[in-house]
Amino acid sequence: MTMEDAFTEEATPNVETVWFGVGCFHFGYTRQPPYNATIGEYCDHLRNALEKVTAVNNIEIVAPETDETISVLANFDIPCLNEHSFYHPPLHNTFFNVEFDVFIPSRIQEDLVTNSVRDTRTENFRIFLEYTYFGPIAYIQLLDPDLEERPEGSMAVQVVREYFKREVKPNEECPIRFEFHGPSPFHADFSVSILPTEAVTFGFTCNRIAKRAYDEINFESVECLYNSLDEAFESLREEMRDEIGLFYSIIRTKNQESTEWFLITEALDSLTDSKPSWFKHPIKRLRRGKQLGDLFTRLVNFQIQEAFQKANREEDYRSVYENNQPTYLQSDVDEEIKQLPNFPTESVLSLTGFLETRRSKALEWLILLLAAILGGAAGAVFTLYFGLHFLKETNKKESIKTEVSFNEKNDSTASVSASSGALNATVSQANKK
Numbered sequence: 001m002t003m004e005d006a007f008t009e010e011a012t013p014n015v016e017t018v019w020f021g022v023g024c025f026h027f028g029y030t031r032q033p034p035y036n037a038t039i040g041e042y043c044d045h046l047r048n049a050l051e052k053v054t055a056v057n058n059i060e061i062v063a064p065e066t067d068e069t070i071s072v073l074a075n076f077d078i079p080c081l082n083e084h085s086f087y088h089p090p091l092h093n094t095f096f097n098v099e100f101d102v103f104i105p106s107r108i109q110e111d112l113v114t115n116s117v118r119d120t121r122t123e124n125f126r127i128f129l130e131y132t133y134f135g136p137i138a139y140i141q142l143l144d145p146d147l148e149e150r151p152e153g154s155m156a157v158q159v160v161r162e163y164f165k166r167e168v169k170p171n172e173e174c175p176i177r178f179e180f181h182g183p184s185p186f187h188a189d190f191s192v193s194i195l196p197t198e199a200v201t202f203g204f205t206c207n208r209i210a211k212r213a214y215d216e217i218n219f220e221s222v223e224c225l226y227n228s229l230d231e232a233f234e235s236l237r238e239e240m241r242d243e244i245g246l247f248y249s250i251i252r253t254k255n256q257e258s259t260e261w262f263l264i265t266e267a268l269d270s271l272t273d274s275k276p277s278w279f280k281h282p283i284k285r286l287r288r289g290k291q292l293g294d295l296f297t298r299l300v301n302f303q304i305q306e307a308f309q310k311a312n313r314e315e316d317y318r319s320v321y322e323n324n325q326p327t328y329l330q331s332d333v334d335e336e337i338k339q340l341p342n343f344p345t346e347s348v349l350s351l352t353g354f355l356e357t358r359r360s361k362a363l364e365w366l367i368l369l370l371a372a373i374l375g376g377a378a379g380a381v382f383t384l385y386f387g388l389h390f391l392k393e394t395n396k397k398e399s400i401k402t403e404v405s406f407n408e409k410n411d412s413t414a415s416v417s418a419s420s421g422a423l424n425a426t427v428s429q430a431n432k433k
Helices: 039-051 106-112 153-167 229-273 282-321 330-338 345-432
Strands: 016-023 025-029 035-038 056-062 069-072 097-103 124-132 135-142 176-180 188-195 205-209 215-222
Touching: 016 153, 016 229, 025 039, 025 124, 025 135, 035 039, 039 056, 039 069, 039 176, 106 153, 124 153, 124 229, 135 153, 135 229, 153 176, 153 188, 188 229, 229 282, 229 330, 229 345, 282 330, 282 345
Parallel strands: 188 215
Antiparallel strands: 016 135, 016 188, 025 176, 035 069, 056 097, 097 124, 124 135, 205 215
């Protein structure tokens, strides 16, 4: 009997099944920097935050590296997974896992997400938060749901997400913040079943049913391979974790690049829309040179980062899908890769170069014009200065010449007077005799 049979009118749901959804959850550490802490201290704060939520119980935190240090400098900008591609603390590769149960009454579910109860069909959920090599992921299990209709794990993810957004708020005493990354939920409703058969198979068979909304992805195995359904579910989570981690890693990288590209285009728009006059706003025009230089540097860095991310993504893809391990979500990962945007970096670089060339040419013409104006003014000042100086010297020489001439004239007159006086004296003496 398959799970499709379990919901036909003729059959009764007697196949053991776990219903679950998939998302990307994280509990961020908002302790104010600077500080040095350990993973163990983070675990204590996380447990304290979860225990404050009265509907949460059966908390299990697995952190082998509790002595590992988290060192944060004073200028550290605490990231939030909701808004960025980064999260804090970076717990990947630490074998860090969190499990707990939560009871969310139907009334509260309806307050959080309208018409959610008819899809979750339960008030009890178990959360498995795991940290893969690629980042955090979450499985949300629906506990003992009503099976009159198929429970939808995707709706359970939405309800749990909205519940913890409301219930877990950071403060100085307990600096823990609930964070998530879309799409949460993953766009599918999952289940795993153990079939009562003697046939020997290996691992799980995956049956995907395309739906108008979210697809149904049903996993099946046989009783002889696992001691219990919980053991089978644990094994399936282990097999799926890297694929799901890669899926969300690709989305985080895409969002990071899209955010950076938006800032680049915003800076470009401000440069193309605003064209201050050299004569009215010379300072603003000079600043455009720095802005264009900053934009060019940002574009080059973006190109380098994009190439680096692409190489990493290809390597990560090979590590997941070329290791002869069972995989189930390759079509979803391929679709995300196919939807990655192609950013027109070369075109924007060309436009930036054109704007810089035009600015440089305008600056050259301005310098030539200013040089001509200043050269003409300097020439006029030079001519006026030396003209005045020449006129002054000429007047000075004329004055000296006139004074010398006047003195010579006076000397001649004095000589004549002296001679006349001497002659008169001689004549006078002669008459006396």
